[in-house]
Amino acid sequence: MPRPRRIVLVRHGESEGNADDSLYERRPDHALALTARGRDQAEATGRELRSLFGDEPVSVYVSPYLRTHETLRIFALDRGRVRIREEPRLREQDWGNLQDPEHVRQQKELRDTYGHFFYRFAQGESGADVYDRVGAFLESLFRSFEEPGHPPNVLLVTHGLTMRLFCMRWFHWTVAEFEALANPGNGEKRVLELGEDDRYTLDKPFERWREPRSYGETD
Template sequence: MGRPRRIVLIRHGESQGNEDDTIYERVPDHALELTDTGLRQARAAGARLREVFGEEPVQAYVSPYRRTWQTYRALGLDQLRVEAREEPRLREQDWGNWQDVEDIQRQRKARDSYGHFFYRFAMGESGADVYDRIGSFMETLYRAFERPDFPPNVLLVTHGLTMRLFCMRWFHWTVEEFETLSNPSNGETRMLLAGSGGRYFLDRPFERWGTPCQPGGGTG
């Protein structure tokens, strides 16, 4: 088959961490589960995806976090021809280990003023680090495209920031462009669709909270 016709990215449904910040003091980020609302969001997204995929085969890559696997299972794609693989490079931005909620809130405020791409959480990652591992994953993906039997659909079950950085890397957006974009809501999708000439386009844009500056405006 070669290059797929569509690459679908979905953010996990609402998790315990989205509902209650204090849970990070008691439960590791990777072990957070979906709420009842998150399960409903995933099931609703699954109904839409089943219409999109129809009877076509799908190659799925899933972040290793509990909430992303729960989202994948709640999509209800069992009756389709889907092969699902765990892909650690699609995980959430690492914030460290056990977290002090007040400290994380301070760091989030600092990140808002410093920039989501360059700010590095203490004992964790910057957005730039996530960008680099997404680039590594894309190299794996491109090699998979070379298989003659590669399916026409790719599904990535991941996280909001990771979705934005995947698209930034794929479409060669600038850092300034990335910084103006908002995360999709829980259970939301974005699709990269193959157009004429094999170039991909986004089915709908990410919401913006600002206007990007022109690149190269720094003094460094």
């Protein structure tokens, strides 16, 4: 089965919710737009992507959130060379509906103790839930590689946690390894590059916020 030469993961630019978490009380998470800074981040990443892809075609999958669609639009990729599909399985981790920021902060503290992979937000999802839908997306992605003339580039415009879980699923990282990693910054990308050995490698590691530990260990 032919496979793309590179798979690029990009986190959306800074959103209004990243800049002011009180907005989650009044507006749906999926409807939050980019800030001016987020648009600048997307423009910078877009220049990198246009240089990376050159004249090659690209298969694009984008989370259905407003901020990811805006980020993709600002990339200004050659529309004649890209195929765009909205992919709900690449959405942000669900944290519930309109949210009390203080309650979310309390839950994030509990998550640090309970575990980022297994902790489920009230009325929302756990990291494990996101992992499952990312795995289902990967099955669809692999099937797409069998299509005649599949582009040599795949671009996913998504969210930080989803990026980490995609790589966890792809590279078979353990839960402990995943939980030690931090999200990439807004507008940052990671590239899975296909080597001569027909295996993918990550161009840049995720930063760690702690050392991996096995379950049963204490701080």
